[in-house]
Amino acid sequence: MLRHHLSLVKTLLHIDCSPLGDASISRNLSGEFVRRWTQANPSGTVIRRDLNAGHISAIDGAWVAAVFTPEEVRNSSQREIVSTSDRLIEELNVADEYVFGLPMHNFGIPAVLKLWLDQIIRVGKTFAIVNGAPVGLLKNKQAQFLIAAGGTYDPGTPLASFNFVEPYLRAIFGFIGVSDTKFLTAGGAAALRYGNIDRDSFLKPHLDKIEGWFKAAA
Numbered sequence: 001m002l003r004h005h006l007s008l009v010k011t012l013l014h015i016d017c018s019p020l021g022d023a024s025i026s027r028n029l030s031g032e033f034v035r036r037w038t039q040a041n042p043s044g045t046v047i048r049r050d051l052n053a054g055h056i057s058a059i060d061g062a063w064v065a066a067v068f069t070p071e072e073v074r075n076s077s078q079r080e081i082v083s084t085s086d087r088l089i090e091e092l093n094v095a096d097e098y099v100f101g102l103p104m105h106n107f108g109i110p111a112v113l114k115l116w117l118d119q120i121i122r123v124g125k126t127f128a129i130v131n132g133a134p135v136g137l138l139k140n141k142q143a144q145f146l147i148a149a150g151g152t153y154d155p156g157t158p159l160a161s162f163n164f165v166e167p168y169l170r171a172i173f174g175f176i177g178v179s180d181t182k183f184l185t186a187g188g189a190a191a192l193r194y195g196n197i198d199r200d201s202f203l204k205p206h207l208d209k210i211e212g213w214f215k216a217a218a
């Protein structure tokens, strides 16, 4: 009975990437997602990781050497290097669901998210190669990506081929086994900067879409 109950208690990993704090559009959207998720999962746990609050180092030669040294023979500095990666992977394993708030920067994902990804893509931990083919090792996970962009990248528009955010995220998360995904892109945020639309009106359709996800799941 207890076991059954525990299995229903979910964990959400909430990752934010924008450097803009409260002014950030993507943080506003992920915050709304977390608020609704918490309502839907009152006894659930939220793990928060703000990629602008701490500093994840870029991988270097020492990192590569450390992760490819078998665990039993790593020296203390190698264990220290790998511990960051292990901790971040543990958060992915523990959580049932992930929500990412992220801005488009220079047509791609923000650098802090790339630094995080470089830590969590690990052979034997998040993917394996089986008979020459990659197999994702994260199982039964669901991920939501809430993206803010200054421009618009809808199919058929002039900049459509410049959007490297969504295709990259689909590819890299699919690679580690996370293909149950939802994407919301709040494009055209530049209009806010030029005063062409107020913040609430800009956010409304996107907040409504998030609400719709929870209604559909209820």
Ligand SMILES: Cc1cc2nc3c(=O)[nH]c(=O)nc-3n(C[C@H](O)[C@H](O)[C@H](O)COP(=O)(O)O)c2cc1C
Pocket: 018, 019, 020, 023, 024, 025, 026, 027, 102, 103, 104, 105, 106, 107, 108, 148, 149, 150, 151, 152, 189, 190
């Ligand atoms: C350094 C930087 C680079 C940006 N690069 C792009 C870009 O390539 N394409 C785009 O559409 N918007 C770009 N923008 C605009 C942001 O995507 C937009 O302001 C968005 O709201 C940022 O999300 P945030 O409010 O959550 O930080 C850039 C903004 C910054 C600060």
